[in-house]
Amino acid sequence: MKRILLIGKDGQLGQELQPYLSSMGSLVAVGRDSLDLSKSQEIERLIEEIKPEWVINAAAYTAVDKAESEPELAMAINGIAPGVLAKCCQQLDATFIHISTDYVFDGTQSHPYIETDLTHPIGVYGQSKLAGEIAIQETQAQFAILRTAWVYGVGGTGNFVKTMLRLGKDREEIRVVCDQVGSPTWTGDLAKSIVELIPRLNSETYGIYHCTNSGVTSWYDFAIAIFEEAELLGFPLKIKRVIPITTPEYPTPARRPAYSVLSGKKLANLLGTHAPQWRQGLRRMLQELKVKQAI
DSSP states (O other): OEEEEEEOTTSHHHHHHHHHHHTTEEEEEEOTTTOOTTOHHHHHHHHHHHOOSEEEEOOOOOOTTGGGTOHHHHIIIIIIHHHHHHHHHHHHTOEEEEEEEGGGSOSOOSSOBOTTSOOOOOSHHHHHHHHHHHHHHTSOOEEEEEEEOSEEOSSSSOOHHHHHHHHHHHOSEEEEEOSOEEOOEEHHHHHHHHHHHGGGOSTTTOEEEEOOOBSOEEHHHHHHHHHHHHHHTTOOOOOOEEEEEOGGGSOOSSOOOSBOOBOOHHHHHHHTSOOOBHHHHHHHHHHHHHHHHHO
16 A cells, blocks of 8 residues: 655645545645644654655645745745655655645736746745745656645635634624635545546656636625525524625735636646536535534
8 A cells, every 4th residue: 555644634625635545545644733844854754754655735834914924934834845845755756746826826817827827926925835836846756736726625724615604603794805706616626636636647747737626706706605505504694795895995914816717627638527616616515514513
């Protein structure tokens, strides 16, 4: 059985990946409590100890706004650590899968970004994630970088869907940005794509891929969909109005890309299947969350 190392076991994607990876090989899953990604020596020691054949890095510094005031920590985890992991994988002849982000782009494009489009991050978080991509590519490792966007799931500490449900339970009115568009991506579909990609990786298929649910929406329309689907499932909701606002009306420390749509054609061609539509993913996530809350 292949030895698989999963980094970021407690995150929303890491939790989703574990059942899949456990059935594919001998899995070692680590979290923040046992691996500090800001310390290269810890990474090297762990890889040397486990000697994995596959490494999946689902961990990251994801506090987009906080990164503006903690650039060194964001860079250590998102920019330097992936390069260290890739170099360790190269030395072991292991394959490295790394999760990246739509934030490597500036969002000024008006059609879906493909893998070879010019990167131009507009904030510290995106800059740190791009640095990680570059560090990986500068090694001779066998790697796949998967850029994704607007990720949410049942696991993890929080995401847009969970935030909307929490606010919608307590408030009658919510204001949501309507001029940023992208593809909401359920961790269930993202994890499935990752495990389907693994056996297809070889010297001809290593590289960068875009992996999101299909379809495009705004944060405002995403919020509307969340409440519609949640109401059908019987979630407790007090919300009566969702008010669309512009980005300048909701200032944040970090700028966000206005257009975050990633083309999934390259990955779809390799896997032989198209990504599920984003609303289907939302419905399935809410169904799972409802069952979990009932237990």
